[in-house]
Amino acid sequence: MSSSAAAAELAVQAKQIALAGDGYWRGVFRRLLRDKVTMFCAFVLLCMLLAILFAPLLAPHDPYQGSMIRRLRPIGTENYPLGTDELGRDILTRLLYGGRLSWFMGILPVVLAFVIGTTLGVIAGFVGGRVNMLIMRMTDVFYAFPSVLLAIAISGALGAGIANAILSLTIVFIPPIIRVAESVTTGVRNLDFVEAARASGASALTIVRVHVLGNVLGPIFIYATSLISVCMILASGLSFLGLGTRPPEPEWGLMLNTLRTAIYVQPWVAVLPGACIFVTSICFNLVSDGLRQAMDVKG
Amino acid sequence: MFYYLIRRVLYAIPIALAVGFVCFMLVQIAPGDPINAIVPPDAPADVVEQVKRDYGLDQPLAVQFGIWLMKVVQGDLGRSLATGRPVWADLSTAIANTLTLAAFASLIGFSAGVVLGGLAGTFRGSVIDRLAVSTAVAGVSVPHYWLGMVLVVIFSVQLNLLPAMGAGPGGSADWAWDWEHFQHLILPAVTLSVIPMGIVTRTVRGIVAEIMNQEFVVALRAKGLTGWGVFQHVVKNAAPNVLAVMGLQLGYLMGGSILVETVFSWPGTGLLLNSAIFQRDLPVLQGTILVLAMFFVALNLIVDLLQTALDPRIKRF
Numbered sequence: 001m002s003s004s005a006a007a008a009e010l011a012v013q014a015k016q017i018a019l020a021g022d023g024y025w026r027g028v029f030r031r032l033l034r035d036k037v038t039m040f041c042a043f044v045l046l047c048m049l050l051a052i053l054f055a056p057l058l059a060p061h062d063p064y065q066g067s068m069i070r071r072l073r074p075i076g077t078e079n080y081p082l083g084t085d086e087l088g089r090d091i092l093t094r095l096l097y098g099g100r101l102s103w104f105m106g107i108l109p110v111v112l113a114f115v116i117g118t119t120l121g122v123i124a125g126f127v128g129g130r131v132n133m134l135i136m137r138m139t140d141v142f143y144a145f146p147s148v149l150l151a152i153a154i155s156g157a158l159g160a161g162i163a164n165a166i167l168s169l170t171i172v173f174i175p176p177i178i179r180v181a182e183s184v185t186t187g188v189r190n191l192d193f194v195e196a197a198r199a200s201g202a203s204a205l206t207i208v209r210v211h212v213l214g215n216v217l218g219p220i221f222i223y224a225t226s227l228i229s230v231c232m233i234l235a236s237g238l239s240f241l242g243l244g245t246r247p248p249e250p251e252w253g254l255m256l257n258t259l260r261t262a263i264y265v266q267p268w269v270a271v272l273p274g275a276c277i278f279v280t281s282i283c284f285n286l287v288s289d290g291l292r293q294a295m296d297v298k299g
Numbered sequence: 300m301f302y303y304l305i306r307r308v309l310y311a312i313p314i315a316l317a318v319g320f321v322c323f324m325l326v327q328i329a330p331g332d333p334i335n336a337i338v339p340p341d342a343p344a345d346v347v348e349q350v351k352r353d354y355g356l357d358q359p360l361a362v363q364f365g366i367w368l369m370k371v372v373q374g375d376l377g378r379s380l381a382t383g384r385p386v387w388a389d390l391s392t393a394i395a396n397t398l399t400l401a402a403f404a405s406l407i408g409f410s411a412g413v414v415l416g417g418l419a420g421t422f423r424g425s426v427i428d429r430l431a432v433s434t435a436v437a438g439v440s441v442p443h444y445w446l447g448m449v450l451v452v453i454f455s456v457q458l459n460l461l462p463a464m465g466a467g468p469g470g471s472a473d474w475a476w477d478w479e480h481f482q483h484l485i486l487p488a489v490t491l492s493v494i495p496m497g498i499v500t501r502t503v504r505g506i507v508a509e510i511m512n513q514e515f516v517v518a519l520r521a522k523g524l525t526g527w528g529v530f531q532h533v534v535k536n537a538a539p540n541v542l543a544v545m546g547l548q549l550g551y552l553m554g555g556s557i558l559v560e561t562v563f564s565w566p567g568t569g570l571l572l573n574s575a576i577f578q579r580d581l582p583v584l585q586g587t588i589l590v591l592a593m594f595f596v597a598l599n600l601i602v603d604l605l606q607t608a609l610d611p612r613i614k615r616f
Contacts, residue, residue: 141317144596146554153588156576157325233442237558240444241573256445260562267452274445282440289436 031294038290041283048280052099061090063097063250072266083269085255086262087248091269095276098250101162102277105244105251106232109166113173114224120174121181122216126189126208136182139175147172151234155243165244169235173227180223184216218295225288229281236277252277303607311600318596319371322589323364326581376586381578386586389571394590397560397567400491401552403484408492409545412499419500420507431500438497447490447562454486461486464564487563491556495548502544506537539610546602550595 032038051058060079066087073084082091124135142150154168188194189212197207236253238244245251247258255273263270342350351357358366370377376386419431455463462483510516510533519529553568560569568587575583 140314141321144314144318144599145321145592146551146595148551148557149554149588149591149595152557152572152576153322153325153584154328156572156584157329157581159330159579229440233440236442237444240558241561241576243576253442256448260448263448263452264456267456271445271449271452274442274448277442277445278440281442282436285436285440 028294032290035290035294038287038294041286041290044279045283045287048099048283049103051096052103055093055096055100059090059093059096061093063089063093064248065089072262072269074266075268082272083266085259085269091272094250094255095252095273098252098255098273099276099280101245101249101251102232102236102253102280105162105166105169105235105239106228106280109169109173109235110224110227110231112166112170113177113227114220116170117174117177118181118217118220121178121220122185122208122212124178125182125185125216126204126212128186128189132182135178139178142171142175143179147230148234148237151238152241152243155238160243160246162245165235165238168238169231172234173231176227177220177224181216181220184219185212188212188215222288222292222295225291226285229284229288232277232281232284304604307600307603307607311596315593315596316368318592319368319589320364322585322592323367325585325588327360329579329581371589376589377582379575379580379583381575381580381583386582389583390568390586390590393566393568393571393587396565397553397556397569400484400487400556400560400565400567401549403488404491404552404556405495405545405549406492407488408495408548409499411492412496413503413541415496416500416503417507420504421511423508428504431504435497435500435504438493438500441493443490443493444558444562446493447487447559450486450490451562465566487559487565490562491552491559494555495545495552498548499541499544503537503541506540507533510536539606542609543602543606546598546605550598553594553598554591 066085066089068088070080070084071086071088073080075081075083077083080090080092082095085091085094120135124132145153151168151172154171155164158164158168194207194211197211202210235244236251236256239251239253240257242254242257245254247254252273256270256277259270259273348357356363374387376390378384379386379389382389415427415431415434419425419428422428451463454461463486465483516529516532519532524532556565556567557569557572559565560567561573564570568591572584572587574580575587
């Protein structure tokens with residue numbers, strides 16, 4: 001390509017960017033809108049979120065009110081479109097209410113781990129030296145446990161309960177976030193503009209706030225969103241083992257556990273809560289993948 | 300090379316010690332005084348004091364850890380509070396069962412993952428690529444305890460083809476290599492294989508696609524090498540990284556099989572952990588987690604060493 005053609009090409013690109021009034025976020029947003037899979041999954045998640053938020057309005061029955069005479073009805077029963085559980089409670093109602101705890105326990109640990117892990121990781125990456133050594137060697141220890149095992153070990157020792165489950169899941173997700181935060185911060189720390197800011201007399205805090213965080217939060221955030229799917233499966237898994245929520249509280253993992261004995265009577269009713277976990281988890285995974293591509297984060 | 304080996308092995312020691320400390324702390328963070336598990340609540344105060352001295356519970360935490368560590372190193376994991384039997388006695392058979400399950404599951408998951416990922420990486424953008432990518436996403440997103448239930452519903456309840464529970468006929472916990480036992484292995488192993496299959500597919504696809512884009516592949520083609528010859532070069536280049544991922548996945552299977560074992564009542568470490576959690580049998584919980592975590596540490600070490608042996612360019616540290 002001749003130099004004049006290349007220059008013309010560049011000019012066209014520049015014009016396109018200028019015409020679009022392009023900020024970085026606008027570009028991200030435009031790419032997201034074009035990504036059909038991501039938009040579909042985001043739509044499904046939005047519907048689910050609205051459904052569980054407005055569960056009291058949507059649910060046809062009381063989530064705790066059972067009846068011995070209508071136990072384990074099949075899917076399609078009149079008034080009970082998704083059947084009833086082993087205590088005669090409406091499955092649809094309990095799925096709607098159950099989503100609240102499942103989502104809460106799937107998202108909150110990741111948010112907590114994001115805050116704590118990013119703080120520690122950025123400190124480790126920016127300060128370096130001994131502080132880095134100390135923080136990173138500690139994460140190495142937690143890396144020596146398979147994540148499922150660590151979550152079960154901690155909540156198994158602490159005992160059942162929502163708070164303990166959230167605590168143990170947060171501990172599980174902090175080390176991987178620290179690792180990502182540390183590696184991106186180390187990468188940014190040595191870039192020229194940070195050097196320039198330092199040379200112009202900016203304090204460490206200002207450099208971190210203005211120059212480092214702006215550049216590292218994106219990749220860490222993307223990584224954290226990819227953990228939501230895992231966290232949801234693990235959280236429901238803890239409840240499935242009897243370590244998370246306690247009966248009669250509706251939660252997808254716990255419902256799956258209590259319905260397990262019913263697989264010989266109403267097999268398709270019994271597997272419904274798990275299908276909800278699966279759909280949520282796969283949608284979060286695909287949205288996270290879509291975000292990663294739209295924000296052009298590698299890794 | 301030699302120094303790298305020594306350093307890598309030495310590095311595993313503090314990690315193993317720290318892992319031991321975390322396991323030791325599990326009992327400490329558990330609510331309630333550990334003494335309550337040993338003596339009845341109405342025991343006289345001087346008896347409680349005596350027992351505390353006998354068990355070393357009156358010592359500072361660091362000393363207690365030292366005593367515990369000495370015992371563990373000698374293979375004494377304590378006694379189960381529920382059965383009174385040594386923890387190791389139950390644990391050893393459970394580990395053998397979990398290993399059988401994990402090995403079989405990884406065999407399925409790894410072969411499927413390598414084939415799918417390899418094809419997808421070679422034929423980017425084709426139907427098989429899309430199929431592989433969807434399978435991989437589904438594999439890592441599926442709650443495997445639920446998948447286990449669905450498989451039971453299909454193959455045991457509806458079709459009545461395979462047993463739904465246990466490791467052998469009559470609920471026996473001892474594994475044997477015959478068809479009767481093998482039938483019990485199929486469903487849990489397939490269930491467990493889904494996650495490593497997804498991850499291995501993803502990894503192999505990425506690595507193969509990257510290698511196929513490199514110049515040396517073009518050079519090989521230009522030299523006149525076709526299918527099989529190029530394939531050999533790709534395998535050689537992909538092997539170290541793929542192996543590393545597989546090693547980690549095997550470790551995750553060992554530690555992560557608890558949910559699947561619970562669904563299928565497979566008499567492995569997961570079922571042991573599950574009952575220990577319910578009976579608040581902390582020595583069993585601690586011992587099982589310690590052994591599984593140590594297995595994971597050892598596996599990480601082996602993978603690193605193997606990777607270095609396969610690809611001398613890798614000298615991390």
